[in-house]
Amino acid sequence: MKAVIFFGPKEIRLMDVPVPRPGPGEVLLKIGAALTCGTDFKAYRQGHKVLLGDPPSPFGHELAGTVVESGAGAEAFTAGMRAVAANSAPCDRCFFCRRAQTPLCDHLKLLNGAYAQYLLVPAHIVKHNLHPLDAGMDLRVAALAEPLACALHAVDAMSVERGERIAILGAGNMSLLLLSALKARGACVLVMGRGPRRLELARKAGADETASILETDPRKASRKWTEGVGPDCVFEAVGRADAWETALSMARKGGRVCLFGGCASGARVEVDAHRVHYEQLTLRGVFHHTPEYFRRAVELLSKSGVPADLLIEGQIALEEVPEYFRKMQDRSPLKTAVVPA
Numbered sequence: 001m002k003a004v005i006f007f008g009p010k011e012i013r014l015m016d017v018p019v020p021r022p023g024p025g026e027v028l029l030k031i032g033a034a035l036t037c038g039t040d041f042k043a044y045r046q047g048h049k050v051l052l053g054d055p056p057s058p059f060g061h062e063l064a065g066t067v068v069e070s071g072a073g074a075e076a077f078t079a080g081m082r083a084v085a086a087n088s089a090p091c092d093r094c095f096f097c098r099r100a101q102t103p104l105c106d107h108l109k110l111l112n113g114a115y116a117q118y119l120l121v122p123a124h125i126v127k128h129n130l131h132p133l134d135a136g137m138d139l140r141v142a143a144l145a146e147p148l149a150c151a152l153h154a155v156d157a158m159s160v161e162r163g164e165r166i167a168i169l170g171a172g173n174m175s176l177l178l179l180s181a182l183k184a185r186g187a188c189v190l191v192m193g194r195g196p197r198r199l200e201l202a203r204k205a206g207a208d209e210t211a212s213i214l215e216t217d218p219r220k221a222s223r224k225w226t227e228g229v230g231p232d233c234v235f236e237a238v239g240r241a242d243a244w245e246t247a248l249s250m251a252r253k254g255g256r257v258c259l260f261g262g263c264a265s266g267a268r269v270e271v272d273a274h275r276v277h278y279e280q281l282t283l284r285g286v287f288h289h290t291p292e293y294f295r296r297a298v299e300l301l302s303k304s305g306v307p308a309d310l311l312i313e314g315q316i317a318l319e320e321v322p323e324y325f326r327k328m329q330d331r332s333p334l335k336t337a338v339v340p341a
């Protein structure tokens with residue numbers, strides 16, 4: 001089969017590799033659609049130990065497809081069934097899994113290999129995070145389940161309530177998914193980002209207000225939007241130290257800050273300790289998803305609860321993946337569906 005393999009920063013190649021056979025508990029999927037993701041671009045540019053381990057590594061992690069064959073114990077997944085898989089699952093055994101903090105699982109090994117014709121889904125993912133799909137479900141839309149699950153996790157972790165005024169810093173793909181999750185909870189949302197095109201998309205996707213950080217100071221704009229008070233909760237969806245600092249400066253007294261965008265290893269952020277204490281700020285890091293959020297994401301997508309057509313802007317063949325990453329590496333494209341022949 002054809003598969004895109006990551007060899008190191010800016011080095012991915014289309015290779016011929018054997019089609020894997022499923023062992024006990026495993027399921028072989030024929031990929032129907034894989035989505036490009038900002039994390040894949042980050043990994044492409046600079047490598048990504050957490051995501052990809054030691055190269056050479058299979059590449060791509062947002063996917064949906066059709067079951068080809070299942071191993072002993074996974075017979076519930078029959079050939080021809082359409083399904084979506086998450087890129088990880090808890091081990092059930094470690095300290096963190098036993099305390100229901102599964103994103104912190106000591107054995108969280110991320111599944112990659114979505115940019116390929118076939119993908120072997122390991123037994124622990126089959127057990128927790130492989131879901132059958134309705135026949136009518138578009139596989140490109142279903143493949144949004146993984147990033148959407150991360151967004152649902154974040155919004156839940158911050159206990160967002162109906163009517164709260166929430167600011168999202170950043171207007172990328174994750175920001176639009178956070179926006180969907182926040183609107184589903186009845187929040188009022190301000191999206192702040194750079195490009196006018198992204199902000200327009202955010203408005204189409206339901207943002208109550210948008211502001212360009214190129215034209216206005218994010219703190220001032222978010223204060224103005226809230227009659228001088230400041231947002232109840234701010235979601236940082238950029239993943240840079242300076243954006244974390246901006247997000248911290250935006251929250252109102254007693255407000256919450258969701259530190260959602262992952263910074264590079266070694267990044268340091270200055271925190272106004274006086275303000276955190278006397279203004280009772282809550283700072284919360286949120287990473288990844290859990291089986292419960294993945295299940296909810298699949299459900300929300302099946303009810304068309306996400307404006308997928310705004311997020312997925314195009315489609316390419318598997319053979320085009322290396323060239324696409326080379327060409328788009330310095331831009332921040334929306335999602336593109338990779339559809340293998």
Ligand SMILES: [Zn+2]
Binds near residue numbers: 037147
């Ligand atoms: Zn992703």
Ligand SMILES: [Zn+2]
Binds near residue numbers: 092098
């Ligand atoms: Zn674990």
